[in-house]
Amino acid sequence: MSETEFDPAHGEPVAETNLDEDDRLKPEFVASVIAHVEAGDDEGARALVAPLHPADIADLFELVPGEMRRPLAAAIADRLDGDVLSEMNEWVRDELIEALAPHEVAEIATQLDTDDAVAIIEELDDDEQRAVLRAMEPDDRAAIEEALSYPEESAGRLMQRDLIAVPEHWMVGDVLDYLRSNEDLTTDFWEIFVVDGRHHPVGTCNLSWILRTPRAIAIADVMKREQTLIPVDMDQEEVALRFQKYALISAAVVDQAGRLVGMITVDDIVHIIQEEAGEDILKLSGAGDGDINEPVKDSYKARVRWLLANLLTALVASTIIGVFEGTIAKMVALATLMPIVAGVGGNAGTQTMAVTVRALATNQLTQSNTMRAIVREIRIALLNGATVAAVIGTGVALVFGNAGLGAVIAAAMMTNIVIAGLAGVLVPVTLDRMDVDPAVSSSIFVTMITDSMGFLAFLGLATATGLAG
Amino acid sequence: MSETEFDPAHGEPVAETNLDEDDRLKPEFVASVIAHVEAGDDEGARALVAPLHPADIADLFELVPGEMRRPLAAAIADRLDGDVLSEMNEWVRDELIEALAPHEVAEIATQLDTDDAVAIIEELDDDEQRAVLRAMEPDDRAAIEEALSYPEESAGRLMQRDLIAVPEHWMVGDVLDYLRSNEDLTTDFWEIFVVDGRHHPVGTCNLSWILRTPRAIAIADVMKREQTLIPVDMDQEEVALRFQKYALISAAVVDQAGRLVGMITVDDIVHIIQEEAGEDILKLSGAGDGDINEPVKDSYKARVRWLLANLLTALVASTIIGVFEGTIAKMVALATLMPIVAGVGGNAGTQTMAVTVRALATNQLTQSNTMRAIVREIRIALLNGATVAAVIGTGVALVFGNAGLGAVIAAAMMTNIVIAGLAGVLVPVTLDRMDVDPAVSSSIFVTMITDSMGFLAFLGLATATGLAG
Structure with missing residues (x-):
């Protein structure tokens, strides 16, 4: 060596x-x-x-x-x-x-x-x-x-049943003797739980506190009384958020009657935190479990369902274009430019939606600050819209030598980016209020809105202003 | 109570x-x-x-x-x-x-x-x-x-300097006495580190093992010799992946010379795991930090840069449409249908890209299985493409009473979904090989490819087959 x-x-x-x-x-x-x-x-x-x-x-x-x-x-x-x-x-x-x-x-x-x-x-x-x-x-x-x-x-599926629970009247010395003399106790634990006569947890004690305390001190004087208890039927995503919020290493799991039935440790939670945080991106894109080891037929089933739903929403946009076929026939340049309005609007909507979905998933966005978040997104959308509209409006006016066309695409772009900002926050927030996972279905709605509104605003304005006349 | x-x-x-x-x-x-x-x-x-x-x-x-x-x-x-x-x-x-x-x-x-x-x-x-x-x-x-x-x-910024390190020749009793008699030691720790004369870590010991061992046993006989050491200059994302992979509660941090200089505990890592896993979705959509508390002007700067980049890629797609203005003028229905081919292709590309970006971020996709992942995505794309092409092809043939138009849109859709599948895996993998974060820039390239190829395949086939003639 x-x-x-x-x-x-x-x-x-x-x-x-x-x-x-x-x-x-x-x-x-x-x-x-x-x-x-x-x-x-x-x-x-x-x-x-x-x-x-x-x-x-x-x-x-x-x-x-x-x-x-x-x-x-x-x-x-x-x-x-x-x-x-x-x-x-x-x-x-x-x-x-x-x-x-x-x-x-x-x-x-x-x-x-x-x-x-x-x-x-x-x-x-x-x-x-x-x-x-x-x-x-x-x-x-x-x-x-x-x-x-x-x-x-x-939580009931995540928890271990092997844990250390001691009565509240014990001394630190009793705990040490108990741990040393019982061969069949679990060997990997980070905290011990102190329980009352009904087996309800009354406190938690870090092992480091026990190690630093003389034998004659009561365990009840060392333990922390404030503790986070996990109900046995709690969803694992909630368990993960709770571990994260309160920086827990382990936590007691209790049944309906408040009795200690198990323990969850942070090493079992870390991969759930990672999965739950990472899966939003897969859900938003309709990629199902999104695991590269998933059998091809399972991935196909999950993804094609999403593509077919997307096909339906694309048909809505397509129908809107169909309404303006007469205008397009008079001025084919409109067909060339219209995907720009829809595409950039779609991107602006996706940005707002991604921020909103993450804020909801991490419990940062609640009823208390929803209105503020909406106002914030509108302000950002106005700034983004003004910038992008100025660039594309000027560019189109110069390239096509048509100031009217430049004005129409700028106005349509501005409109669509603001609509995208609103949809990007309102769609996930509304789904969340309806107890639907906002990550799963937001993007279908937001894309449909930004596509349709992009085409409608651009072709509608072009028609209304008699641009193609 | x-x-x-x-x-x-x-x-x-x-x-x-x-x-x-x-x-x-x-x-x-x-x-x-x-x-x-x-x-x-x-x-x-x-x-x-x-x-x-x-x-x-x-x-x-x-x-x-x-x-x-x-x-x-x-x-x-x-x-x-x-x-x-x-x-x-x-x-x-x-x-x-x-x-x-x-x-x-x-x-x-x-x-x-x-x-x-x-x-x-x-x-x-x-x-x-x-x-x-x-x-x-x-x-x-x-x-x-x-x-x-x-x-x-x-790691140097994440670590705590307060930790318990003991010499390898100590008995368990020595460790207990040391912990009880030194008032100014840290009180919250989960493992103690055993070091040699040069202050290099030689082993780690769970507190539970110490608690369950008689005083006269040597600490060197209780400790685990295999341990994960964190170099002090390691990036926090790597630290997080290592904690997760090896289910660590705490780990020793060592300097260039291998000396113990600090300790990182899992509660400091949990929020990094959550952030790193969650930020891919924000990066892919160009939403910057994506924090709802970020000042509006910072969010605007991050997002507008992305929208302007997106505007550029939309111009590429627009230019391709421009090439086929003659064909569109002869058959305006093509303008109505073309966003469907581009849109569904874009979605298929996003699905593959999301799966690939996650697999790269979690170290599941390495050089050893890249080729397998590509083949897998092609197979899924062929199945997805066949299904969506059959639906849209039949629908268009019936609604427009034009079997040729149905065949053209089906062929274009099939082509674009396969290209989307390839781009969705090749773009992030290539960026990763070039040491560019695939989450940051993949979607710009993938969208540009699926948009352009969608319009090119559909309008190109329509022109080549003389459909609009």
């Missing part, structure tokens, strides 16, 4: 690292593993994979071609454990799990925390689920079945 | 809650605080704010109108502490900080962890920064100045 250069990023000799500067497995490494597996050299493949973190082994399965995944799994079977599976993309995981016998899945699930086991088992068909559950120990099985009884994407 | 209904969400009587079901402050509550401040009843305002969490007080400042923020700050000055400021939206915070004297800012910064203090001070002008630093104690000042010496958005 002293011979090789020290790599501060991993505390390992540089020569051994298989990751690039962004923590991604290097293509050469992936290719080398594939070559070993294809050559039937399982031992060589295992040696390559040996130093990898479970998260990197999961990535490896995602990076090799689909048809290589099962041979790779067979070659490095001893490393394909619960830790690797719980880090794996769900589509890739399902593909591998389908190839396993129920008792193999049961064995893997038994090694995991309840929440990770549930994440694997909930994706199976009902038949497979039953087969796997039958193959599990009664204790583990009961925990999983209970978790599955909660709604999908709820 | 026993008289009121138990609220499992907060462990408080329901009657007292000022939050709606999504943890947002209720509009009535915000209005009531404003009314008290406006009436000069500071005591009433303080009483209302008293039970709030710092994160909710920060939200309150964001929710009241701009002109109410300073009066509110004056009314509840005792609650406007570092915890509240570090939770506050940066625009709103800057507005408040500007009203404070340097010694007041210095006092607030002194209460905070280095990372939170830096977040406040780094936003100030150079003059103000110097004034605030001069007003601080030498120790605090040195810590802040050192943090400011690291690049913006790097």
Whole structure:
């Protein structure tokens, strides 16, 4: 070790690292593993994979071609454990799990925390689920079945049942003795929960506070009484927002009666925060789950539905143009210019919509400041509209040598950008008030409005002013 | 307390809650605080704010109108502490900080962890920064100045200097005694770091492991030797990806020589994960920072630049239409239908682009699987194209009673959707290879391609087949 250069990023000799500067497995490494597996050299493949973190082994399965995944799994079977599976993309995981016998899945699930086991088992068909559950120990099985009884994407499915709860009358010393003398307690926890006689949480205690307190002090004097409790049926997106807002490391989960039934830790939440924040862009574009590992037919189904809806809204715009066919026939230049008005308006609408959707998703935009947000967007739209209208109006007037045409396109552009700003904030806010996810359907409406209004304003003004006359 | 209904969400009587079901402050509550401040009843305002969490007080400042923020700050000055400021939206915070004297800012910064203090001070002008630093104690000042010496958005600015590091030869008992007997150690930590004689980290130890181990065991036998070290100059986005990938709670930060210089905890990372994941949608739409608290003139500058770029690309599409003015003059229906081909193609391109940008941002798409992703998108595009082309082709043939026109629009739609699929994956991947952020500039290129190709395919085919002849 002293011979090789020290790599501060991993505390390992540089020569051994298989990751690039962004923590991604290097293509050469992936290719080398594939070559070993294809050559039937399982031992060589295992040696390559040996130093990898479970998260990197999961990535490896995602990076090799689909048809290589099962041979790779067979070659490095001893490393394909619960830790690797719980880090794996769900589509890739399902593909591998389908190839396993129920008792193999049961064995893997038994090694995991309840929440990770549930994440694997909930994706199976009902038949497979039953087969796997039958193959599990009664204790583990009961925990999983209970978790599955909660709604999908709820706190009940995310939580772990293994936690440390102590009575409120204990001293710090009692807690230390309890932790040291009970072999079968969980080993990974960040806070302990203090409960009353009804098993209701009354406080939370960071481990660091316990470590810094003498044995004879009451735990009730060390704990924090203000705590954030998560109802067991809370949606995971709300759980994620709450963790983020209050900077939580772990939180107690309580049932309807207020009893402590589980704990959620931040490491289970981080990927939900990332997914929920990242999926708005996929929803706004109608790309469905938007996962590059999703089977082609699922992606096709999600996306074509959106394109067909878009086709319908395009027909509305098209119908509006149709009304002005007479005007266009007299002055074909209008057909050349009209997509500019619609297109730039569409972009202005998308900008406002993106800002509004993010502000709604992060709870920054509420009833208290909606009116202010609308006024703000109108002011920005007026400035944007004036600038863009001046540029395009002057340009068209000069190029076409037609001041009237320049004035008409400038007025239409101004109108459409202001309408776009209004639609970009009003459509998502209205959908949100109606309890419809604004990220899913806003863009269809906003695009329809900016397209139609762009054509209507431009062709309508051209007709009304007798420009093409 | 026993008289009121138990609220499992907060462990408080329901009657007292000022939050709606999504943890947002209720509009009535915000209005009531404003009314008290406006009436000069500071005591009433303080009483209302008293039970709030710092994160909710920060939200309150964001929710009241701009002109109410300073009066509110004056009314509840005792609650406007570092915890509240570090939770506050940066625009709103800057507005408040500007009203404070340097010694007041210095006092607030002194209460905070280095990372939170830096977040406040780094936003100030150079003059103000110097004034605030001069007003601080030498120790605090040195810590802040050192943090400011690291690049913006790097690990060095995010890290805390207060951490627990112990020598590798200590026993668990030594660690416990050290923690109990040193009053001035930090109280909030989740892991302790074990270092060698050169102050290089050699292992990490969860507090729960220490709590569950007898005093006479060596810390080196309890700690985990494999650990993720963060170089002090690493970009915060990379830090966030690493925390997420390896499910970290805290991590050691090391300097170039491998020495332990700080610690980053997950609660400082969660909002970065959320921001980085959420900002792709804002970047793709050219909405700049996209913060609803950003001053109007900053939003205008960011957005209008994008709209003008978009105007340029719209001119390309417009020029292509101009080439076919003769054809359009002969058959005005082409002008009516052409936006459909361009619009649906644009949507298909946006879908593919959104999926690709997310996959690149989350390190799911690397050199190892790029070719597979391209093939996958082509397959989806062929299916989407066939479906949409069949629908629009049949519809147009029937409505216009013109099978030739139906065939032309179907062929153009198919062509444009396939081109859109290719552009949607190739543009972001190419930008990424050139080390340009694909989220920032992909959509300009993709839209230009789908617009131009849509008009070209449709009008070109109509001309070539002599349809309008």
